Amino acid sequence: MTQPAPRRPRLEPSTRQPVCGLALYEKTAIGEPAGTVVCVHGSLDRARSFARVARRLESFDVLAYDRRGYQGSRGLGACADLDRHAEDLLEVIERAADRGPVTIFGHSLGGAIALTCAVRAPGAMELVVAYETPLRWLGELGPDWWRPVSSPELEAERFFTMMTSPGSWEHLSDEERSGRAADGPALVADLTMVRREAPFGLDDLAACAVPLCMALGTKSEPAAYAASAELVCSASAHAFTMSVEGARHGAHLSHPDGVATLLHAAMARSLGAEPASR
Numbered sequence: 001m002t003q004p005a006p007r008r009p010r011l012e013p014s015t016r017q018p019v020c021g022l023a024l025y026e027k028t029a030i031g032e033p034a035g036t037v038v039c040v041h042g043s044l045d046r047a048r049s050f051a052r053v054a055r056r057l058e059s060f061d062v063l064a065y066d067r068r069g070y071q072g073s074r075g076l077g078a079c080a081d082l083d084r085h086a087e088d089l090l091e092v093i094e095r096a097a098d099r100g101p102v103t104i105f106g107h108s109l110g111g112a113i114a115l116t117c118a119v120r121a122p123g124a125m126e127l128v129v130a131y132e133t134p135l136r137w138l139g140e141l142g143p144d145w146w147r148p149v150s151s152p153e154l155e156a157e158r159f160f161t162m163m164t165s166p167g168s169w170e171h172l173s174d175e176e177r178s179g180r181a182a183d184g185p186a187l188v189a190d191l192t193m194v195r196r197e198a199p200f201g202l203d204d205l206a207a208c209a210v211p212l213c214m215a216l217g218t219k220s221e222p223a224a225y226a227a228s229a230e231l232v233c234s235a236s237a238h239a240f241t242m243s244v245e246g247a248r249h250g251a252h253l254s255h256p257d258g259v260a261t262l263l264h265a266a267m268a269r270s271l272g273a274e275p276a277s278r
Contacts, residue, residue: 011047011054011062013072019065019091023047023072027054027062035100035126037263038092039064039252042108043190044159044183046071050105052256057263061099065092067110069186071179080189082199086116093117093124101126103267105259107252108132109190112199115232118210119200127270129263131215132225132249135232137198152184159187163249205235211270212239215262217247217255242266 014024025047037060039050047064048071054062067085069078079085089104096102102125106114111130118128157169160180169177205212214229233239242265244251244258252259 008055008058011051011064016095019095020088021073021076022068022088022092023066024092024095025064027057029061030058033061033099034059035103035267036061036063036096037103037105038062038089038096038125040089040104040106040110040113041067041070042106042110044156044163044180044187045107045110046183050252053105053252053259053263056256056260060103061096063092063096067186069189070183074182074186078185078189080193080196082113082116082193085113086120086199089113089117090121090124097124103127103129103263105129105263106131106133108134108249109194112194115205115212116199118212119204119208122208122210125210127211127213127267129213129215129266130232131244131251131259132217132220133214133228134194134225135228136194138202138228138231152188153181154184155191156180156184156187202231202235205232205239206237208236209238211266212236213262213266213270214239214241215266216241216243217249217251218243218245219248221248240269242269 009028009030011025011027014026018024037057039062041047041049047066050064066073068076068088093102104114104125106128108131111133112135114128114130115133118125161169212232214232216225216229229241233241242262244255244262247255247258
C-alpha cells in the first residue's frame with residue numbers, strides 16, 4: 001500500500017511564551033533549519049496571511065505575528081509609533097536567534113518596519129526582503145492612499161476594496177467584514193504613521209551593511225513602488241531589486257510559490273556580502 005505523503009509543517013499559533021504580548025505564529029523546518037524567516041505584515045493584514053509562503057519554505061523555521069492593534073494583538077491597541085513596531089520586531093527576532101541566520105520578509109508597511117530595524121540593529125539579521133514598501137518620508141515615493149473618512153470602520157472597507165477589487169467587500173462573510181472593521185483603528189494608525197515619521201534617511205541606508213532586497217510584483221501598480229525601490233538601491237551598495245512574475249501587491253496570498261522562490265534567490269544572492277549590481 002502506498003504511504004500518504006507526510007504532512008508539511010504549517011504556520012500555527014505559538015505554544016511558547018508570548019513576545020511583547022503579540023500573537024505569534026510559528027512553522028518549524030523539516031530537519032535541521034537552514035535559518036529563520038520572520039514575516040512582518042502590512043496594513044489591514046495579519047500573520048496568517050503568510051501561511052502559504054511558510055509551507056513552501058520547508059528548510060526554514062518561520063515566525064509571523066499580528067502587529068499591535070491587529071487580530072490576535074488587537075488588545076494591545078492601535079499603534080502609530082514606528083519605533084514601537086521596530087522594537088516589537090527586534091524582540092521577535094531574538095526569539096529566532098538560536099535557529100540560524102535570520103531573514104526578514106516585510107510586506108508593504110511591514111517592509112518599512114524591517115528596514116528601520118536593519119538601520120538600527122544591523123547585527124540582528126542577515127537579510128531584509130521588503131516587498132512593495134512605501135517610503136513617503138524619503139520623498140513622494142508612495143501612493144497617496146489616504147484621506148480622512150468618517151470612521152476607522154469605513155476606512156477599513158475603503159482600503160480593503162482598493163487593495164483587492166471593487167465589490168470585494170460584499171463578498172466577505174459578516175464575520176470577515178466585522179474582523180476587518182475591528183482592525184480599522186490600527187489601519188488608520190498605520191496610514192498616519194508613514195506620513196508623520198522619518199525613522200531613517202538616505203545617509204542611514206548608505207551606512208547600513210545589511211543586504212536589502214527591494215521586491216516588486218511585475219503586475220503591480222502604481223510605479224511609485226518601483227521608485228521607492230530604486231531610491232533605496234541608489235543609497236545602499238548592499239541593496240538590489242528582484243520581482244515576482246505576474247504578481248500584484250498581495251503576492252504572498254496570490255503567488256506563494258513565487259514569493260518563496262524569491263526569498264530563496266535573495267538569500268543566495270546575499271551570501272557573498274558584496275555590492276549587488278542593479
